[in-house]
Amino acid sequence: MSVVVDSHAVQPRWQTVTGSVMSGLIVAFLLFDGAIKLVPIAPVTETLTALGYSADPALARSLGIITLACALLYALPRTSVLGAILLTGLLGGAIATHLRVGSPVFSHLLFGVYLGLIAWGGLYLRYEAVRKMIPFRL
Incomplete structure (x- = not known):
């Protein structure tokens, strides 16, 4: 079964569903992450200190407001690419911070890379325009 995404493209249903699930996971994670920073709970402030911040x-x-803004922009179809770009910057800062303090590579340092791949992968699967911007040719 195929899904009509816009007037020009038809894509398999699995692609749309998989992309939506990936994007949904990113939005859910960002909402949780932003919310706990708004409170902020003790583990958040302790982690900031451990990472060398106040x-x-x-x-x-x-940071919670910035994270929630990225989540909102990413979640809205009209601004999802802008949200992904801003999210990539936010994740780049997190990666740089973990690199600076010598965090474990696969569990901490690359976590931002994993999130970025899922975020962009979700958009890539859902939107033909993103596939045109980032063409993968074998």
Whole structure:
């Protein structure tokens, strides 16, 4: 079975469903991550300190607002590519922070890479325009 995405393209249903699930997972994670930073709970401020940042709740809240803004932009179809671009920047900062403090590679340092791949992969599967911007040819 195929799904009509726009007036020009028809894509397999599995592709749309898989992309939607991947994007949904990213949005759910970002909403959780942003929400716990807004509170902010003790593990958030402790982690900021361990990463070399201030334990100031205002910093955690600011990061929470940025994360929630990225999640909202990514979740809305009209702004999803902008959300993915901003999310990529946010994740790049997280990767740089973990690199700076010598965090474990596969569980911490590359976690931002995993999230970025899932986020862009979800868009890639759902939108022909993204596939045209990033063509993979074998």
